[in-house]
Each structure stands twice: as structure tokens, then as C-alpha cells.
Amino acid sequence: MALDAPTNSTIIADFRDRTRRSAAQAEKARTVFPSGITHDARHMLPYPVTVDQGKASRKWDIDGNEYVDYFGGHGALILGHCHPRVTAAIKEAVDDGTQFAASTTRECTWGQAVIDMVPSVERVRFTASGTEATLLALRLARAYTGRTKLLRFASYFHGWHDHMTSGYANHFDGSPTAGVLPSIAADVILIAPNDVEGARAALASGDVAAVIIEPTGASFGRVPVADGVLEALREATTATGTLLVFDEVISGFRVAPGGAQEASGVIPDLTTMAKIVAGGLPGGAVGGRADIMERIDFEAAAEKGFEKIAHPGTFNANPVTAAAGIAALDIIAKGGVCEHANAYAAELRERLNRLFAATGVPYAAYGTYSGFHIFLNVEKRSIDPTAFDPFTVPWKELKAAPSTLVDRLRMAMMLNGVDLSGWPGGLVSAAHTDADMALTMTAFEAALQRLKDEPDL
16 A cells, blocks of 8 residues: 555554654655564554654654554553663663673673573573574574474464474464575474474474473463463473473563463473563573573583584674663562553453443453453354353454555554554553553543544455
8 A cells, every 4th residue: 555545544644643753654654664663663644653762552653643552662662661770771881882892891780680580591691682582492402302303382482593484474384485485384283273293293303402382372372371281291292202392482470470481380402582571672591401501502512522602693692782771670670560550351251241241342451460462353253252161263253464454453543542452452561550451441441433434454
């Protein structure tokens, strides 16, 4: 859709009228970036808003429109925007210098905080992103076990590198996505979510180096993980000498200070982290058992005679990111952060389902901990939103989110001062307030009415 293409949608028309500066910025961005964006999740037709400021639970676009923010920095901002302690730590670190090409005291403090908080972590290595973290975890698993294959569950996202692209949004048969070598895809075993028996059968072959899973379910529970699955995977991987990797890039420090593994009591061999671990700045980490992590240890490799995994990275444990991470993790470790976000999200899900039921809109809100997902019911099932059970719906339906409908829902919410993620749904922070809740519910009621009047939905 062209930015100014004619439309019979009153939502789009009002959105354009409200976001004229964003429209001009989007036009300029399209001459710089493919589709005018730098992250696929920011794609929205006719264009996304441009945001240049955030504070606590709110953010402002360049037209001056204020939004209650549930995108949450893609999950990184459990403390909200510009938490004063984190901001102060960043400013202090910037004054000291941004890149020394040397070890720093901050990186050691940061790493110790991760070890102290996350049950599985005996040693840790920092990366520049979550994608790098899952890539390093896979390499560690292959080096440690001497095996080649990776077991993944369809619909789960573990970064955009070659081993993780099939089966997230498409290619559910495991075939390679564009640009990925068939030989790489052939070493990835892709099975249905919650298929414990399929996992056991695959592990019986003895050539699987690792099983990777987001312990709250795909996309922070958009496709939820069933009771007993984590325990069954822990048992099966232990029995077959396979490493169990928890992708806690979203759930880490969000479900609980020690992540989903603290909440579930299931301890993986390796954990990948990003987002919150870096205090809202770019950064990630891999942590786990010392005997696995030693595969990147110079002295251990020399002593034990194995080939060390090379792991450079210009921005590994960058001192400014380290400062943000130290401050954020200290705040979370003291308690109250995860509890507030989890309680707010639970209340929001309950209120949304009462609204859906009262208005006759056949949607449902579901999720766990500090996330919420909107089931759009594309198959028009007869459901009671207040009693919705996502396990009664095929996982592909849970992920079904027609782009036109999602974009209109998001724009309708923006017109009323709320920004959702494109799941659709969102992530809650410790900065969200009762006033945010009230505004959110008012926005949803108005948005649902507007969607009913859209001619092409």
C-alpha cells in the first residue's frame, strides 16, 4: 500500500491525519531501508509511527501522540523506559568511555549478577544480541557432544540465523527459508509444539546435540507449553546425553528474577539471554554448566586437548551495556518488579475477556506471567472468552494473525493512545499503572467498535 493510497477505512484515514510527520518520515525511510524499517516487527501498512521519546510506561511519536506502550522494547523494558537508575548508570559509563578493547570491572560485576540470579548458570559469556546467543549455544552443544543435529519445535523463534529460520512463521516442513543452505536445514529436526513423544523418538537416534525451547512457549506463550513438557524434555535429554537449552531471551528476568527455570524448577544445561539482561541496550549472553562453557576456555582447551571454540565480538560485554545490565538486574533481584508486571498482565487478560464477552466480539485474551495475547479466532469458533483454553485450539490457529486485521487493530488502539505489539498482544512492565489499565480498557472498547465498522474486515 502506498503511503497516501486512497482508502475506504476510517481507521486508516484518521491514523494518517494524526500521524502526518510519521508519514513523511516513513517516506524518507523508504529511500534508506528496505520497506523503510530496520526490524520486521515494525512493518505496518500504510506505515509505522516514528517514536523518539519514552518515559516509564509511555512513549511519544514525532507528531506528539502519547501511547501506553505494550511493545516494551520487544520485551527488553521490564522496568519501563528511562528508569532513573539505569539511565544514570548509562550516563556514567558513557563518560568513562564506550569501547576499550579490554576487560572491564563492569563486565565482571555484570556476569556475576547473572550467575547469582539464574539457576543453571555456572559460567557466562556475553554476546551482542539474542540471535548471537542462540548461535553460540548451538556451537557449544555440538562441540561438547560431538553431534550434529538440533531439535526444535515449530512456531518457536530463536533468532534469525540459519538454523532457526524455518518453522517459525512458515516452512513448517523444515525446508530452508530463502538464503539458507539445504544442508543446514537438514540438520534441524522440527517437530510440533508439545510433541514429547516425537522428541523422544528423535533423541533415540543418538545424533542430536541439543534441544532448544522457550520455556514459556513460543513467543512468550503465544503457543503455550503444556504441563509436564519441560520435565519430560529434561528427563529425555539427560537419558540420551543431549543438551537441553532454554531460550530465555524474553522470559529471562521477566517471569521471575531467575527466569522461567526458577519458576518451573526445571534446570537446563545452557541458557540463552538477551533483552532484559542488557538493561534495554543491545546485548545478550549464554550461560550454563562450567564443563560445557569451558569449550571457549583457552586453558581448558590446552589442558584437555580439545579444539577451543573461537568467540570474538567487538561489542561483547560493552561497558555501557554492562552498566545498564548491572543496574537493571540489581533492581530486579531486590524483588517486586516481576511480581507487579505479572499481576498487572493477569488483571488485564481478565478484564479484556470480560470486555470481549460483553461486546460479543469472538476474541480471547490469554497468556501467562507478564504477557498477553489476543486470539483473533480466524476460524470463527464459538468460544467463551472468559473460559478460553488455548490448548483446545491448534497451534497454527493461535498464531494466525491476518496482517490487515492486526494493522487495523493496532491503528485503532493508537488512535486511542495505546500501542500493542504485532502478535497482537503485548508485554507488561513494572512501570504500568492503574491509569494505564483504565486507558487501555477504554481504548480496547473504542477500537473494537471501530473494527466492526470497517468495510473490508
